[in-house]
Amino acid sequence: MAARGWRPAVAAAARHGRGGPGRGPRPGSGPAPELASEPGPEPAAPAAAALYVHWPYCRQRCSYCSFNKYVVPAVDEAAVSACLVQEARTLLCLSRVQSVTSVFFGGGTPSLASPRTIAAVLEAVAGAAHLPAGTEVTLEANPSSTSTPCLTGFRAAGVNRLSIGVQSLDDAELQLLGREHTAAEARRAVEAAQQLFPGRTSIDLIFGLPGQSRGTWARGLEEALGLCDDHVSLYQLTLERGTVLEAQVSRGALPAPAPDLLADMYHTARDMLVATGFRHYEVSNFARKGALSSHNFSYWRAEQYIGVGPGAHGRFVPWGEGGCSREARVQTLEPEAWMREVQSRGHGTRKRVALSPLEQLEEVLALGLRTDEGVTHKRWEHFSPHLSLEAAFGEPGQARDLEQQGWLVLDSRGLRCTWDGLAVLDSLLPDLLYQLRRRWALLAAPEAAPGRGGGAPRRSPTWDGAGGEAAGCGGLTEGTSGGSGE
Numbered sequence: 001m002a003a004r005g006w007r008p009a010v011a012a013a014a015r016h017g018r019g020g021p022g023r024g025p026r027p028g029s030g031p032a033p034e035l036a037s038e039p040g041p042e043p044a045a046p047a048a049a050a051l052y053v054h055w056p057y058c059r060q061r062c063s064y065c066s067f068n069k070y071v072v073p074a075v076d077e078a079a080v081s082a083c084l085v086q087e088a089r090t091l092l093c094l095s096r097v098q099s100v101t102s103v104f105f106g107g108g109t110p111s112l113a114s115p116r117t118i119a120a121v122l123e124a125v126a127g128a129a130h131l132p133a134g135t136e137v138t139l140e141a142n143p144s145s146t147s148t149p150c151l152t153g154f155r156a157a158g159v160n161r162l163s164i165g166v167q168s169l170d171d172a173e174l175q176l177l178g179r180e181h182t183a184a185e186a187r188r189a190v191e192a193a194q195q196l197f198p199g200r201t202s203i204d205l206i207f208g209l210p211g212q213s214r215g216t217w218a219r220g221l222e223e224a225l226g227l228c229d230d231h232v233s234l235y236q237l238t239l240e241r242g243t244v245l246e247a248q249v250s251r252g253a254l255p256a257p258a259p260d261l262l263a264d265m266y267h268t269a270r271d272m273l274v275a276t277g278f279r280h281y282e283v284s285n286f287a288r289k290g291a292l293s294s295h296n297f298s299y300w301r302a303e304q305y306i307g308v309g310p311g312a313h314g315r316f317v318p319w320g321e322g323g324c325s326r327e328a329r330v331q332t333l334e335p336e337a338w339m340r341e342v343q344s345r346g347h348g349t350r351k352r353v354a355l356s357p358l359e360q361l362e363e364v365l366a367l368g369l370r371t372d373e374g375v376t377h378k379r380w381e382h383f384s385p386h387l388s389l390e391a392a393f394g395e396p397g398q399a400r401d402l403e404q405q406g407w408l409v410l411d412s413r414g415l416r417c418t419w420d421g422l423a424v425l426d427s428l429l430p431d432l433l434y435q436l437r438r439r440w441a442l443l444a445a446p447e448a449a450p451g452r453g454g455g456a457p458r459r460s461p462t463w464d465g466a467g468g469e470a471a472g473c474g475g476l477t478e479g480t481s482g483g484s485g486e
Contacts, residue, residue, distance in 0.1 A: 047098040050298035054309030055110035056335050063178035066240035068311030068333050069108045081117040083342040085124040088308045090346035092128040094320040099130040102295035103137045111141035115153035122158040136294040143181040143189035151196050161200040162193045169223050190227055202231035207265045210254035217265045230291035234269055283370045300371045302364040310338040328353045358440050374416020389415050392439045398431035
């Protein structure tokens with residue numbers, strides 16, 4: 001999941017799904033699998049951060065895409081590479097990060113960059129901070145730009161994990177999505193990647209296309225399961241304003257999928273993936289044999305991450321600028337303007353906002369609950385030493401009600417969703433965030449607790465920068481894992 005942002009994998013299921021609050025589990029779904037059967041990656045140290053690098057260029061724009069990407073006749077790769085290197089060095093210096101826990105090249109289509117650019121960025125990172133041997137280095141790739149020589153070059157440059165934007169193995173669906181590759185090219189790309197990155201090749205798939213049926217989706221997923229490696233990211237198609245596909249649906253040229261159908265597609269996918277040995281470790285992400293995305297866990301655990309490149313988002317403490325609290329930072333969107341800023345002052349940060357303690361807790365809650373491990377007591381206490389998880393959510397209130405209804409669990413491990421709750425997280429969060437704000441207000445001023453309609457912080461949680469493959473320009477993420485930006 002890149003630092004572009006998240007698109008909830010099943011927003012419709014979260015709002016309208018059969019497992020929504022007040023309703024029982026999906027009929028006939030059988031016993032719920034045990035969540036968090038194996039641990040995720042170890043949390044990062046305080047002086048560590050993940051690094052996201054955004055390559056903004058594509059050969060064409062897909063019909064559903066609203067990411068920060070650009071289709072241009074020619075790219076001055078030497079200039080872009082130099083600016084990526086410079087900005088990485090500058091932001092690592094400003095953050096005073098001592099160790100980089102993972103690197104994710106997202107986009108755009110970063111597989112259009114040359115291995116020289118990837119190597120130059122990684123060399124700059126290793127020169128500015130400790131980059132341990134074996135650190136996860138992910139590259140998003142389009143099947144049309146993943147020839148074996150190209151992939152070999154990326155591996156030599158330091159990439160050790162691929163996220164391939166397959167999206168579908170049906171040519172008609174790929175054409176509808178505006179993808180430039182064919183189903184045959186997607187199969188060849190995945191097979192080539194598995195030869196060079198065995199066990200570390202992830203594929204992205206999209207469901208909820210106009211006119212797509214549950215049966216068509218299930219057959220396509222079954223074919224993908226016969227092809228894939230050990231990590232799969234599933235994204236519900238979101239019709240973003242300003243995209244070709246949204247315009248077609250709005251004027252009635254294409255049908256909009258029914259919410260109940262979208263929920264059925266998501267539940268079908270969960271059942272099929274778990275039955276074939278995958279762990280549903282995050283709303284949109286599935287892995288087996290321990291092949292979880294370490295990079296995206298940095299987002300979900302609300303750890304520090306640095307965003308480099310046009311439109312990239314970050315969350316870190318700028319100690320080098322005299323800062324002492326975590327900031328939400330956004331780099332300049334347009335590549336040419338971003339490069340001018342990097343060349344003049346070392347980085348292209350366009351917006352920076354200091355996050356209040358409550359805002360940070362909101363992100364810890366909203367992002368942590370996306371995973372099957374949830375929010376641990378230790379992580380919560382790191383951000384909230386004076387308001388424990390038990391004090392915030394263990395007393396009578398919305399969280400207790402949701403726990404009694406079977407959507408949440410609060411125990412010695414922390415707060416997390418049940419199997420049914422994970423599928424409807426979007427519908428649970430409003431009540432949980434309200435309860436958090438109320439408890440926070442009581443802690444700060446016991447005599448002035450807010451009512452249901454008041455006391456909200458000045459800004460709601462920042463969904464779009466803490467996670468694309470997600471992510472913060474909107475759109476899909478792999479979480480992400482990063483991503484299907486390509």
